[in-house]
Amino acid sequence: xxxxxxxxxxxxxxxxxxxxxxxxxxxxxxxxxxxxxxxxxxxxxxxxxxxxxxxxxxxxxxxxxxxxxxxxxxxxxxxxxxxxxxxxxxxxxxxxxxxxxxxxxxxxxxxxxxxxxxxxxxxxxxxxxxxxxxxxxxxxxxxxx
Numbered sequence: 001x002x003x004x005x006x007x008x009x010x011x012x013x014x015x016x017x018x019x020x021x022x023x024x025x026x027x028x029x030x031x032x033x034x035x036x037x038x039x040x041x042x043x044x045x046x047x048x049x050x051x052x053x054x055x056x057x058x059x060x061x062x063x064x065x066x067x068x069x070x071x072x073x074x075x076x077x078x079x080x081x082x083x084x085x086x087x088x089x090x091x092x093x094x095x096x097x098x099x100x101x102x103x104x105x106x107x108x109x110x111x112x113x114x115x116x117x118x119x120x121x122x123x124x125x126x127x128x129x130x131x132x133x134x135x136x137x138x139x140x141x142x143x144x145x
Contacts, residue, residue, distance in 0.1 A: 002097045018084050021086075049064070051063050083095060096132060
């Protein structure tokens with residue numbers, strides 16, 4: 001059985017292991033300060049939010065999200081920024097449960113929508129995403145600063 005809930009102080013080490021694996025999946029490296037800041041923000045629960053998925057009491061998945069205004073909606077929108085499931089828990093509904101939890105959270109706060117990005121080559125995740133969301137065909141561009 002999968003349970004979804006806020007991250008607890010005792011989750012710090014496992015959460016960081018999962019988040020580091022997520023960062024590595026996208027071929028990035030982040031300094032320790034990034035993890036410390038994110039954890040602090042999640043614990044405060046004002047600007048950035050997180051939930052964890054547990055199976056048999058063990059943290060096996062994480063999701064990070066935030067809310068921001070939208071110029072094209074009357075209400076705020078929710079951006080699901082990071083989603084990661086431990087390899088041993090994949091294919092068991094963990095990612096779907098995390099997405100559903102974020103959607104429920106955003107719905108309760110009258111957000112207009114939940115959205116996220118993934119790499120075009122992330123075929124495994126996209127199989128799930130195509131079932132639970134609509135791909136509007138946008139391409140993301142970035143200007144590094």
